[in-house]
Amino acid sequence: MSDPNAGYDVVILGGGSGGYAAAFRSAELGLKVALIEKDKVGGTCLHRGCIPTKALLHAGEVADTARESEQFGILAEFKGVDMPAVKKYKDDVVSKLYKGLQGLVKAHKVDFIQGTGKLVGPNAVQVDDGQTVTGKHVVLATGSYSKTLPGLDIDGEKVITSEHALELTELPNKAIVIGGGVIGVEFASAWKSLGVEVEIIEGLPRLIAAEDADSSKQLERAFRKRGIKFHTGKFFEKVEKTASGVQVTIQGGTVVEGDLVLVAVGRGPVTANLGYEEQGITLDRGFVPVNEHLQTSVPGVYAVGDIVPGIQLAHRGFLQGIFVAEHIAGLNPAPIDETGIPRVTFTEPEVASMGLNEDKAKEKYGADKIKSVNYNLAGNGKSNILKTQGFVKLVAVEDGPIVGVHMVGARISEQIGEAELIYNWEAYANDVAQLIHMHPTQNEAIGEAAMLLAGKPLHAHD
Missing domain, CATH: 3.50.50.60 (FAD/NAD(P)-binding domain)
Structure with a gap:
């Protein structure tokens, strides 16, 4: 590790999705970086959120497949769930990714400092071992915690x-x-x-x-x-x-x-007792308001991830961390469009969305200016093979771009990439309708919905 007293270009408080993304991109841009984390790099997403939860959901999907195998002509016996083995599978996934992340910290030559940090100046973080780490810029990325409500006393058991x-x-x-x-x-x-x-x-x-x-x-x-x-x-x-x-x-x-x-x-921001308010950082119900460049009320101090008001998603943290690093390095990145961040709920069936929902679109553009269509997955070959029900819904401005994509169905999250491009590139229905969508895939459903919206449906009723 470099001498912390020598000073850094960027000091990052919190090693979750937003924090380590800021660290890696800053290092790639030639900046000297310190990353302070009280627990393990990877934060909530890797250790207590996104990854382990989705592993649990996949185990459930396998259980459902085993129970329902006869409907596919496969004779299998479902003997039950071995929960300790499920937990081991989940833990092994997390462990493998954690080791890879530790390797990336070393590969980027980021100085990782284990300990609880507290902001003690606009460019200084004091760690609980007594050392003070200083930097030209500080990035706050302290994440979130599971909230509760009055009358809900968490005991960890019942x-x-x-x-x-x-x-x-x-x-x-x-x-x-x-x-x-x-x-x-x-x-x-x-x-x-x-x-x-x-x-x-x-x-x-x-x-x-x-x-x-x-x-x-x-x-x-x-x-x-x-x-x-x-x-x-x-x-x-x-x-x-x-x-x-x-x-x-x-x-x-x-x-x-x-x-x-x-x-x-829901989840609340981890900002209490970390010196933020004492150093002049404005808080709003515990969250850290920022401008379009993710700068806080104190010059030189940025904030990313779950402590910033808005949707709490790991990939939002990644994007914000990269943005801050590039802004510090003087690259003048384009401000992030929060509406342009994809969202997925990994239930059975999955729910995926991009852009504005229909109600929000009507609020923004006027109810008479919005047109929407639903393409039922009953008309999609791959969805029938998967025996899933759902739809692809497109919300568009009349004679204008598609401003919202909403999808429900098994494995439909895999189609969110095209939905993101449609929204962020302000594509019109005809733009998407003329693209070739591979058959037989669920991806075809996006093309079918676009053809329906453009007034030339193929496997749907107009």
């Missing part, structure tokens, strides 16, 4: 967060999920596939309420078919622990019983 859920070696018979956003529905989906009875309580009118209304309806329809119960438009009133598990009372007096409660009410 009332748990997603972090606890990932460490289970024994599955409950029944789980109650408080929160029907992305985290809540993903765990509900995974647990159901692994044989758990699940019931969701969501205060908003629909599951994954941030998504297009049609996507929510399709997911709710699929969950009902799978036997996942849910209550929407109703908040919980109290949670009581019993000798056998938990009892949740929801608005209206309905009582739901289960073995445990998963609290999935």
Whole structure:
């Protein structure tokens, strides 16, 4: 390690997605970088979020395939779920990626400093071992934590967060999920596939309420078919622990019983007691407001990732980290369009989206200026092979570009790349309709939707 007292070009507080992306890109641009992290490089996404959760979801998909193999003409016997083995599979995936990430830190010649950092000046971070690390620029990337609500006392056993859920070696018979956003529905989906009875309580009118209304309806329809119960438009009133598990009372007096409660009410920013406010950093409900260049209220100090107001996604952190590094290096990168960040909920079926949902598009452009079409996956060959139901929905400005792409279906997340290009390149329906989409793939569904929107449908009714 270089002498920390010598000073750096960039000091990064937090080694999650945004932090290490900023570190790697800064190093590539010839800057001297220090990366301070209290735990392991990779942060929540790698160790307690995206990666382990998706491994759990894949294990559930395999379980479902084994149960349903006869519908494909394959005779197989499903003997159950070995949860310790599932956990080992999940941990092995995380471990392999973590080792690769450690190698990249060394390869980029980034000085990794293990410890809890605190901002003690506009260009200085003090680590808990007593050393002070200084830099011309500081990047705050301290991530997020699982939130709770009054009346939800997390004990790690009967009332748990997603972090606890990932460490289970024994599955409950029944789980109650408080929160029907992305985290809540993903765990509900995974647990159901692994044989758990699940019931969701969501205060908003629909599951994954941030998504297009049609996507929510399709997911709710699929969950009902799978036997996942849910209550929407109703908040919980109290949670009581019993000798056998938990009892949740929801608005209206309905009582739901289960073995445990998963609290999935969102994630809060990790900014408390880190010296931010003392050094003049403006906070808003704990988040760090930034300008279009991701600069905070203090010159020379940037913020990226989950502590910045907006959607909390690892790839948003990557993008912001790269942007900050290039801005510091004087490359003048284009400001990030937050609406142009792809979103996927990895349930069964998956929900993927890009750009504006229909309601937001109507708010922005006027209801009379928006046209939308839904292409049903029932007309798609590959979706029939996969035995999945869903759709591709395109939202467009009349005589203008496509401003939203919304998709539901098994494995439909693999099509998000083209959706991203359509939105970010402001493509018109005719632009996409004339492209050749490989047959038979689910990717064809995007082309079919574009042809429908352009008024020349092939395998859909206009």
